[in-house]
Amino acid sequence: MNKDLLSIDDLSREEMESILATARKDFLDLSRRDIKKVPTLRGRTIIDLFYEKSTRTSTSFELAGKRLSADVINVKADSSAVGKGESLKDTVLTLNAYAPDIIVIRHPHVGAPAFIARYTDAHVINAGDGKGGHPTQCLLDIFSLQREYGELQGLKVAIVGDILHSRVARSNIAGFRKMGMEVTLVAPPALLPRGVETLGARVSHTLDVLDDVDVVYLLRMQKERHGSTILVPSLREYIARYCVGRRHLKRGQKVLHPGPINRGVEIEAELADSGENLILQQVEAGLAVRMAIMYRIIVDAAALQDTAGARAVQAVAD
Amino acid sequence: MPADQVGRTIVRIAHEILEKTEELDRLALVGILTRGAYLARRLADHIGEFAGREVPVGELDISLYRDDVAARGSLTVRSKLTQPEVRGTNLPFDVDEKIVILVDDVLFTGRTIRAAIDALFDYGRPARIQLAVLVDRGHRELPIRPDFVGKNLPTSQDERINVRLREVDGVDEVVLEAVRDE
Amino acid sequence: MKAVMTRRGTRANLVVRGARVIDPAQGLDSVIDVVVEKGRITAVGKKAGKAAGLEVLDAAGCLLLPGFVDLQTHLRAPGREDEEDIASGTAAAAAGGYVAVTAMANTDPVVDTAAVLEAQLEAAEKEAAVRVTFTGSITRGLAGERLSEIWDMADAGAVAFSDDGRPVESGALLRAAFQAAQLVQRPLFLHCEDASLAAAGQMHEGTVSAALGLEGIPACAETAAVARDLEIAAYEGARVHVLHVSCAGSLAAVAAARARGAEVTCEVTPHHLVLDHQAVRSLDACTKMNPPLRSEEDRRALVAALADGGIDCIGTDHAPHAPQEKEVPFEEAPFGVIGLETAFPVLYTELVAGGDLPLEVLVRAMSTNPARVLGLTPPAVAEGAEADLCLVDISGEYAIEPERFRSRSRNTAFAGRKVKGRILLTLAGGREAFRDERFGEGGS
Secondary structure, three states, rough: OOOOOHHHHOOOOOHHHHHHHHHHHHHHHHHHHHOOOOOOOOOOOEEEEEEOOOOHHHHHHHHHHHHHHOOEEEEEEEHHHHHHOOOOHHHHHHHHHHOOOEEEEEEOOOOHHHHHOOOOEEEEEEEEEOOOOOOHHHHHHHHHHHHHHHHOOOOOOEOOOOOOOHHHHHHHHHHHHOOOOEEEEEEOOHHHHHHHHHHHHEEOOHHHHHEEEEEEEEEEOOHHHHHOOOOOOOOOHHHHOEEHHHHHOOOEEEOOOOOOOOOOEEHHHHOOOOOEEEEHHHHHHHHHHHHHHHHHHHHHHHHHHOOHOOOOOOOOOO | OOHHHHHHHHHHHHHHHHHHHHOOHHHEEEEEOHHHHHHHHHHHHHHHHOOOOOOOOEEOHHHOOOOHHHHHHHHHHHOOOOOOOOOOOOOOOOOOOOOOEEEEEEEEOOOHHHHHHHHOOOOOOEEEEEEEEEEEEEOOOOOOOOEEEEEEOOOOOOEEEEEHHHHHHOOOOOEEEEOOOO | OOOEOOOOOOOEEEEEEEEEEEEEEHOOEEEEEEEEEEEEEEEEEEEOOOOOOOOOEEEOOEEEEOOEEEEEEEEOOOOOOOOHHHHHHHHHHHOOOOEEEEEEEOOOOOEEEOHHHHHHOOOOOOOOOOOOEEEEEEEEOOOOOOOOOOHHHHHHHOOOOOOOEEEEEOOOHHHHHHHHHHHHOOOOOOOOHHHHHHOOOOEHHHHHHHOOOOEOOOHHHHHHHHHHHHHHHHHHEEEEOOOOOOOHHHHHHHHHHHHOOOOEEEEEEEHHHHOOOOHHOOOOHHOOOOOOOOHHHHHHHHHHHHHHHHEEEOOOOOOOOOOHOOOOOOHHOOOOOOOOOOOHHHHHHHHHOOOOOOOHHHHHHHHHHHHHOOOOOOOOOOOOEOOOEEEEEEEEEOOOOOHHHOOOOOOOOOOOEEEEEEEEEEEEEEEEEEEOOOOOOOOO
């Protein structure tokens, strides 16, 4: 891995496979032990810097850091100096003075992780930057799909819903394609960004295309990002045309959703409660994958820097 | 050490374990990945044969417990993790109250064994942990000694012991090599 | 038309020897000498200027051009003197070869009354290194609700009226503004943008915004507004200058209005001529401006229109911002970049040296044409004319170094870019306004 994980574009397919293999081998079964902790990052400091409300992602990162035995500090925007007008640059310079090993950042603006990486020596992990990207979500989704389907080459996935406002869609289009999957986007025109077809996905405006795919990836209707603009005639009409239920699925089709779900908006309640969705597997995968990312971002960097380490490997690996 | 000698040594260690273990029903073998796991499997087969009962055997991956971060990274970088045969810890039995024999190919500084003991304790509380190694090459950096030794091979720091096993390397042998400075 | 003349510096006495002298308005393009005495051009020709007491500048290999005139400069004073003021902004202008700049009205307070304008004129009289002409705002406080003191400000010296950056939303109010400006024969300088279409957009809406996840400003936000505004202008028979056109569609709307007899001029910024939306992939806040950097096709259309007269002028939209305002994630940064000190070298290097634009067209667009839009006598290299000249070294390549800027701000989109066309000397209103430190000693 590189020093930072800012975008899914930072990773080659081989690196993605390698990180996910680490997650599978080292971290997936950890939750089944009584002692759900390994000493791997003992003494390391991880700062989770969250400028947006988040429950699942921040919980997942916090738990991942703690299960690696790191000291994890959570900084929430509403409780920090941000409210006092401090700039992001100054916040990060201040945090950097504590010499953290990793800064995990969730921010409402595109590029904030790359921005703070200029002001800290810590490894920076993007936990969602505005509508930009969400690389760890992408990795955990691929992990979940691999567990369900094995090889992903040629697998067909439809991403359905509010693609315009979705960082998850942006990362997943890139990540899924890198894994050899075929991606179709399904949304009304107003919820698709202009020019999205150049990202390498097909575009459809109806759920009819679900007949031709293996996996359905649902996105939350992000009403809070719509602001004052009216993008669909009414939510009722949107639901009638784009809400996915069991009746839309054929045998063997699985449904993923990054959460949190809006029951009755993009996903029918019955589907949300059925075994056809992998939503909770995604959450479980999220923990293992984020542990793997934090572990690898530290040890890979140490290995690259430390020639003595490389020599030690000669001694033990052969 | 040629192939037949490796085989005889393993048989001998199996006998010693059998002799020195009073409560066979609590015995379990845990091999440290990668080559220790194959040795543990072979020892378990021999002991099972001699004693007429199956001995539980597990595998321990100590990479998360190592004390040298850089070496861990190099290992993950080097060991092609995309390949499906890469294995992690697998202990198909309850570790609590077991007499666990840790098995490794070479005992050197003792740091690997320290990590293995730590890892094992995260899975439960064994009644006793003992150590079986095919080769002890000396140069200990921790107060750790083996309970069962195949062969003591005094070495210098700049030599390397290569243990090859037929399961992974196609041949059983132990070779002493001088390390070239790169 | 009233324009503030600088009183700083003594009137120049010098001979520029051996430069290639270009003045498209005079049909002049030859290697000759130019003599300036007491701030006036006294001789233009071979071996001119033997008189004693004149400094002789050996300018072989350089260009001597009529000084540039900017139609859109944000001097930030009063209100944000930390970013720029009249002294620093006009010093930057002089360093860029400009002899006159047009100050935009979006200061604090806004220039919306004759009293505010008079205070500005007075300040400029004391501080300015080059001529400063002022625009008044179209509406009070740029709020788009009621008209500013358009007539009184025209009497006080406003050269044009503009709510730059805050397009007049109401068609009826815009119509009334045209009518008011007509009485005093001043043009409106319009930033044409449909605010509801531009919404919270951060960059050009297209393939790059889709990839980055940034909200887009569609080209139609500009073209729809250009079409509407010109329709109203044509109906009223009013003069209008379209600020910073950025896309091909706006050029079509301007051409259509001209074809129907409307009195329309328009300008383009250096950054829209040289950069496109791919530059935003860096997420450098110095690639964020409004209108945004458009597609490569738009950029080519702008260059072509500049070459064929579809676009009349270059306007820098020099918009200084403090470092802390741009050292933020892209979406938090304000729009705008500075441009006075880089306009000529960047355009000369990227367009003229590259063969896309004749040099005389660039000179017209930077000097003659904008002066005409303002109603000023265009700078000319002619005997008897006041010396409004700039001397440019086009021989050596150099890197643009923001830390060397005269401007108080550093927010350029061209930091580090290798260019040719270093400004060596600027004479503005007969006085030496700028001299590059590597070009001889200071003036007499």
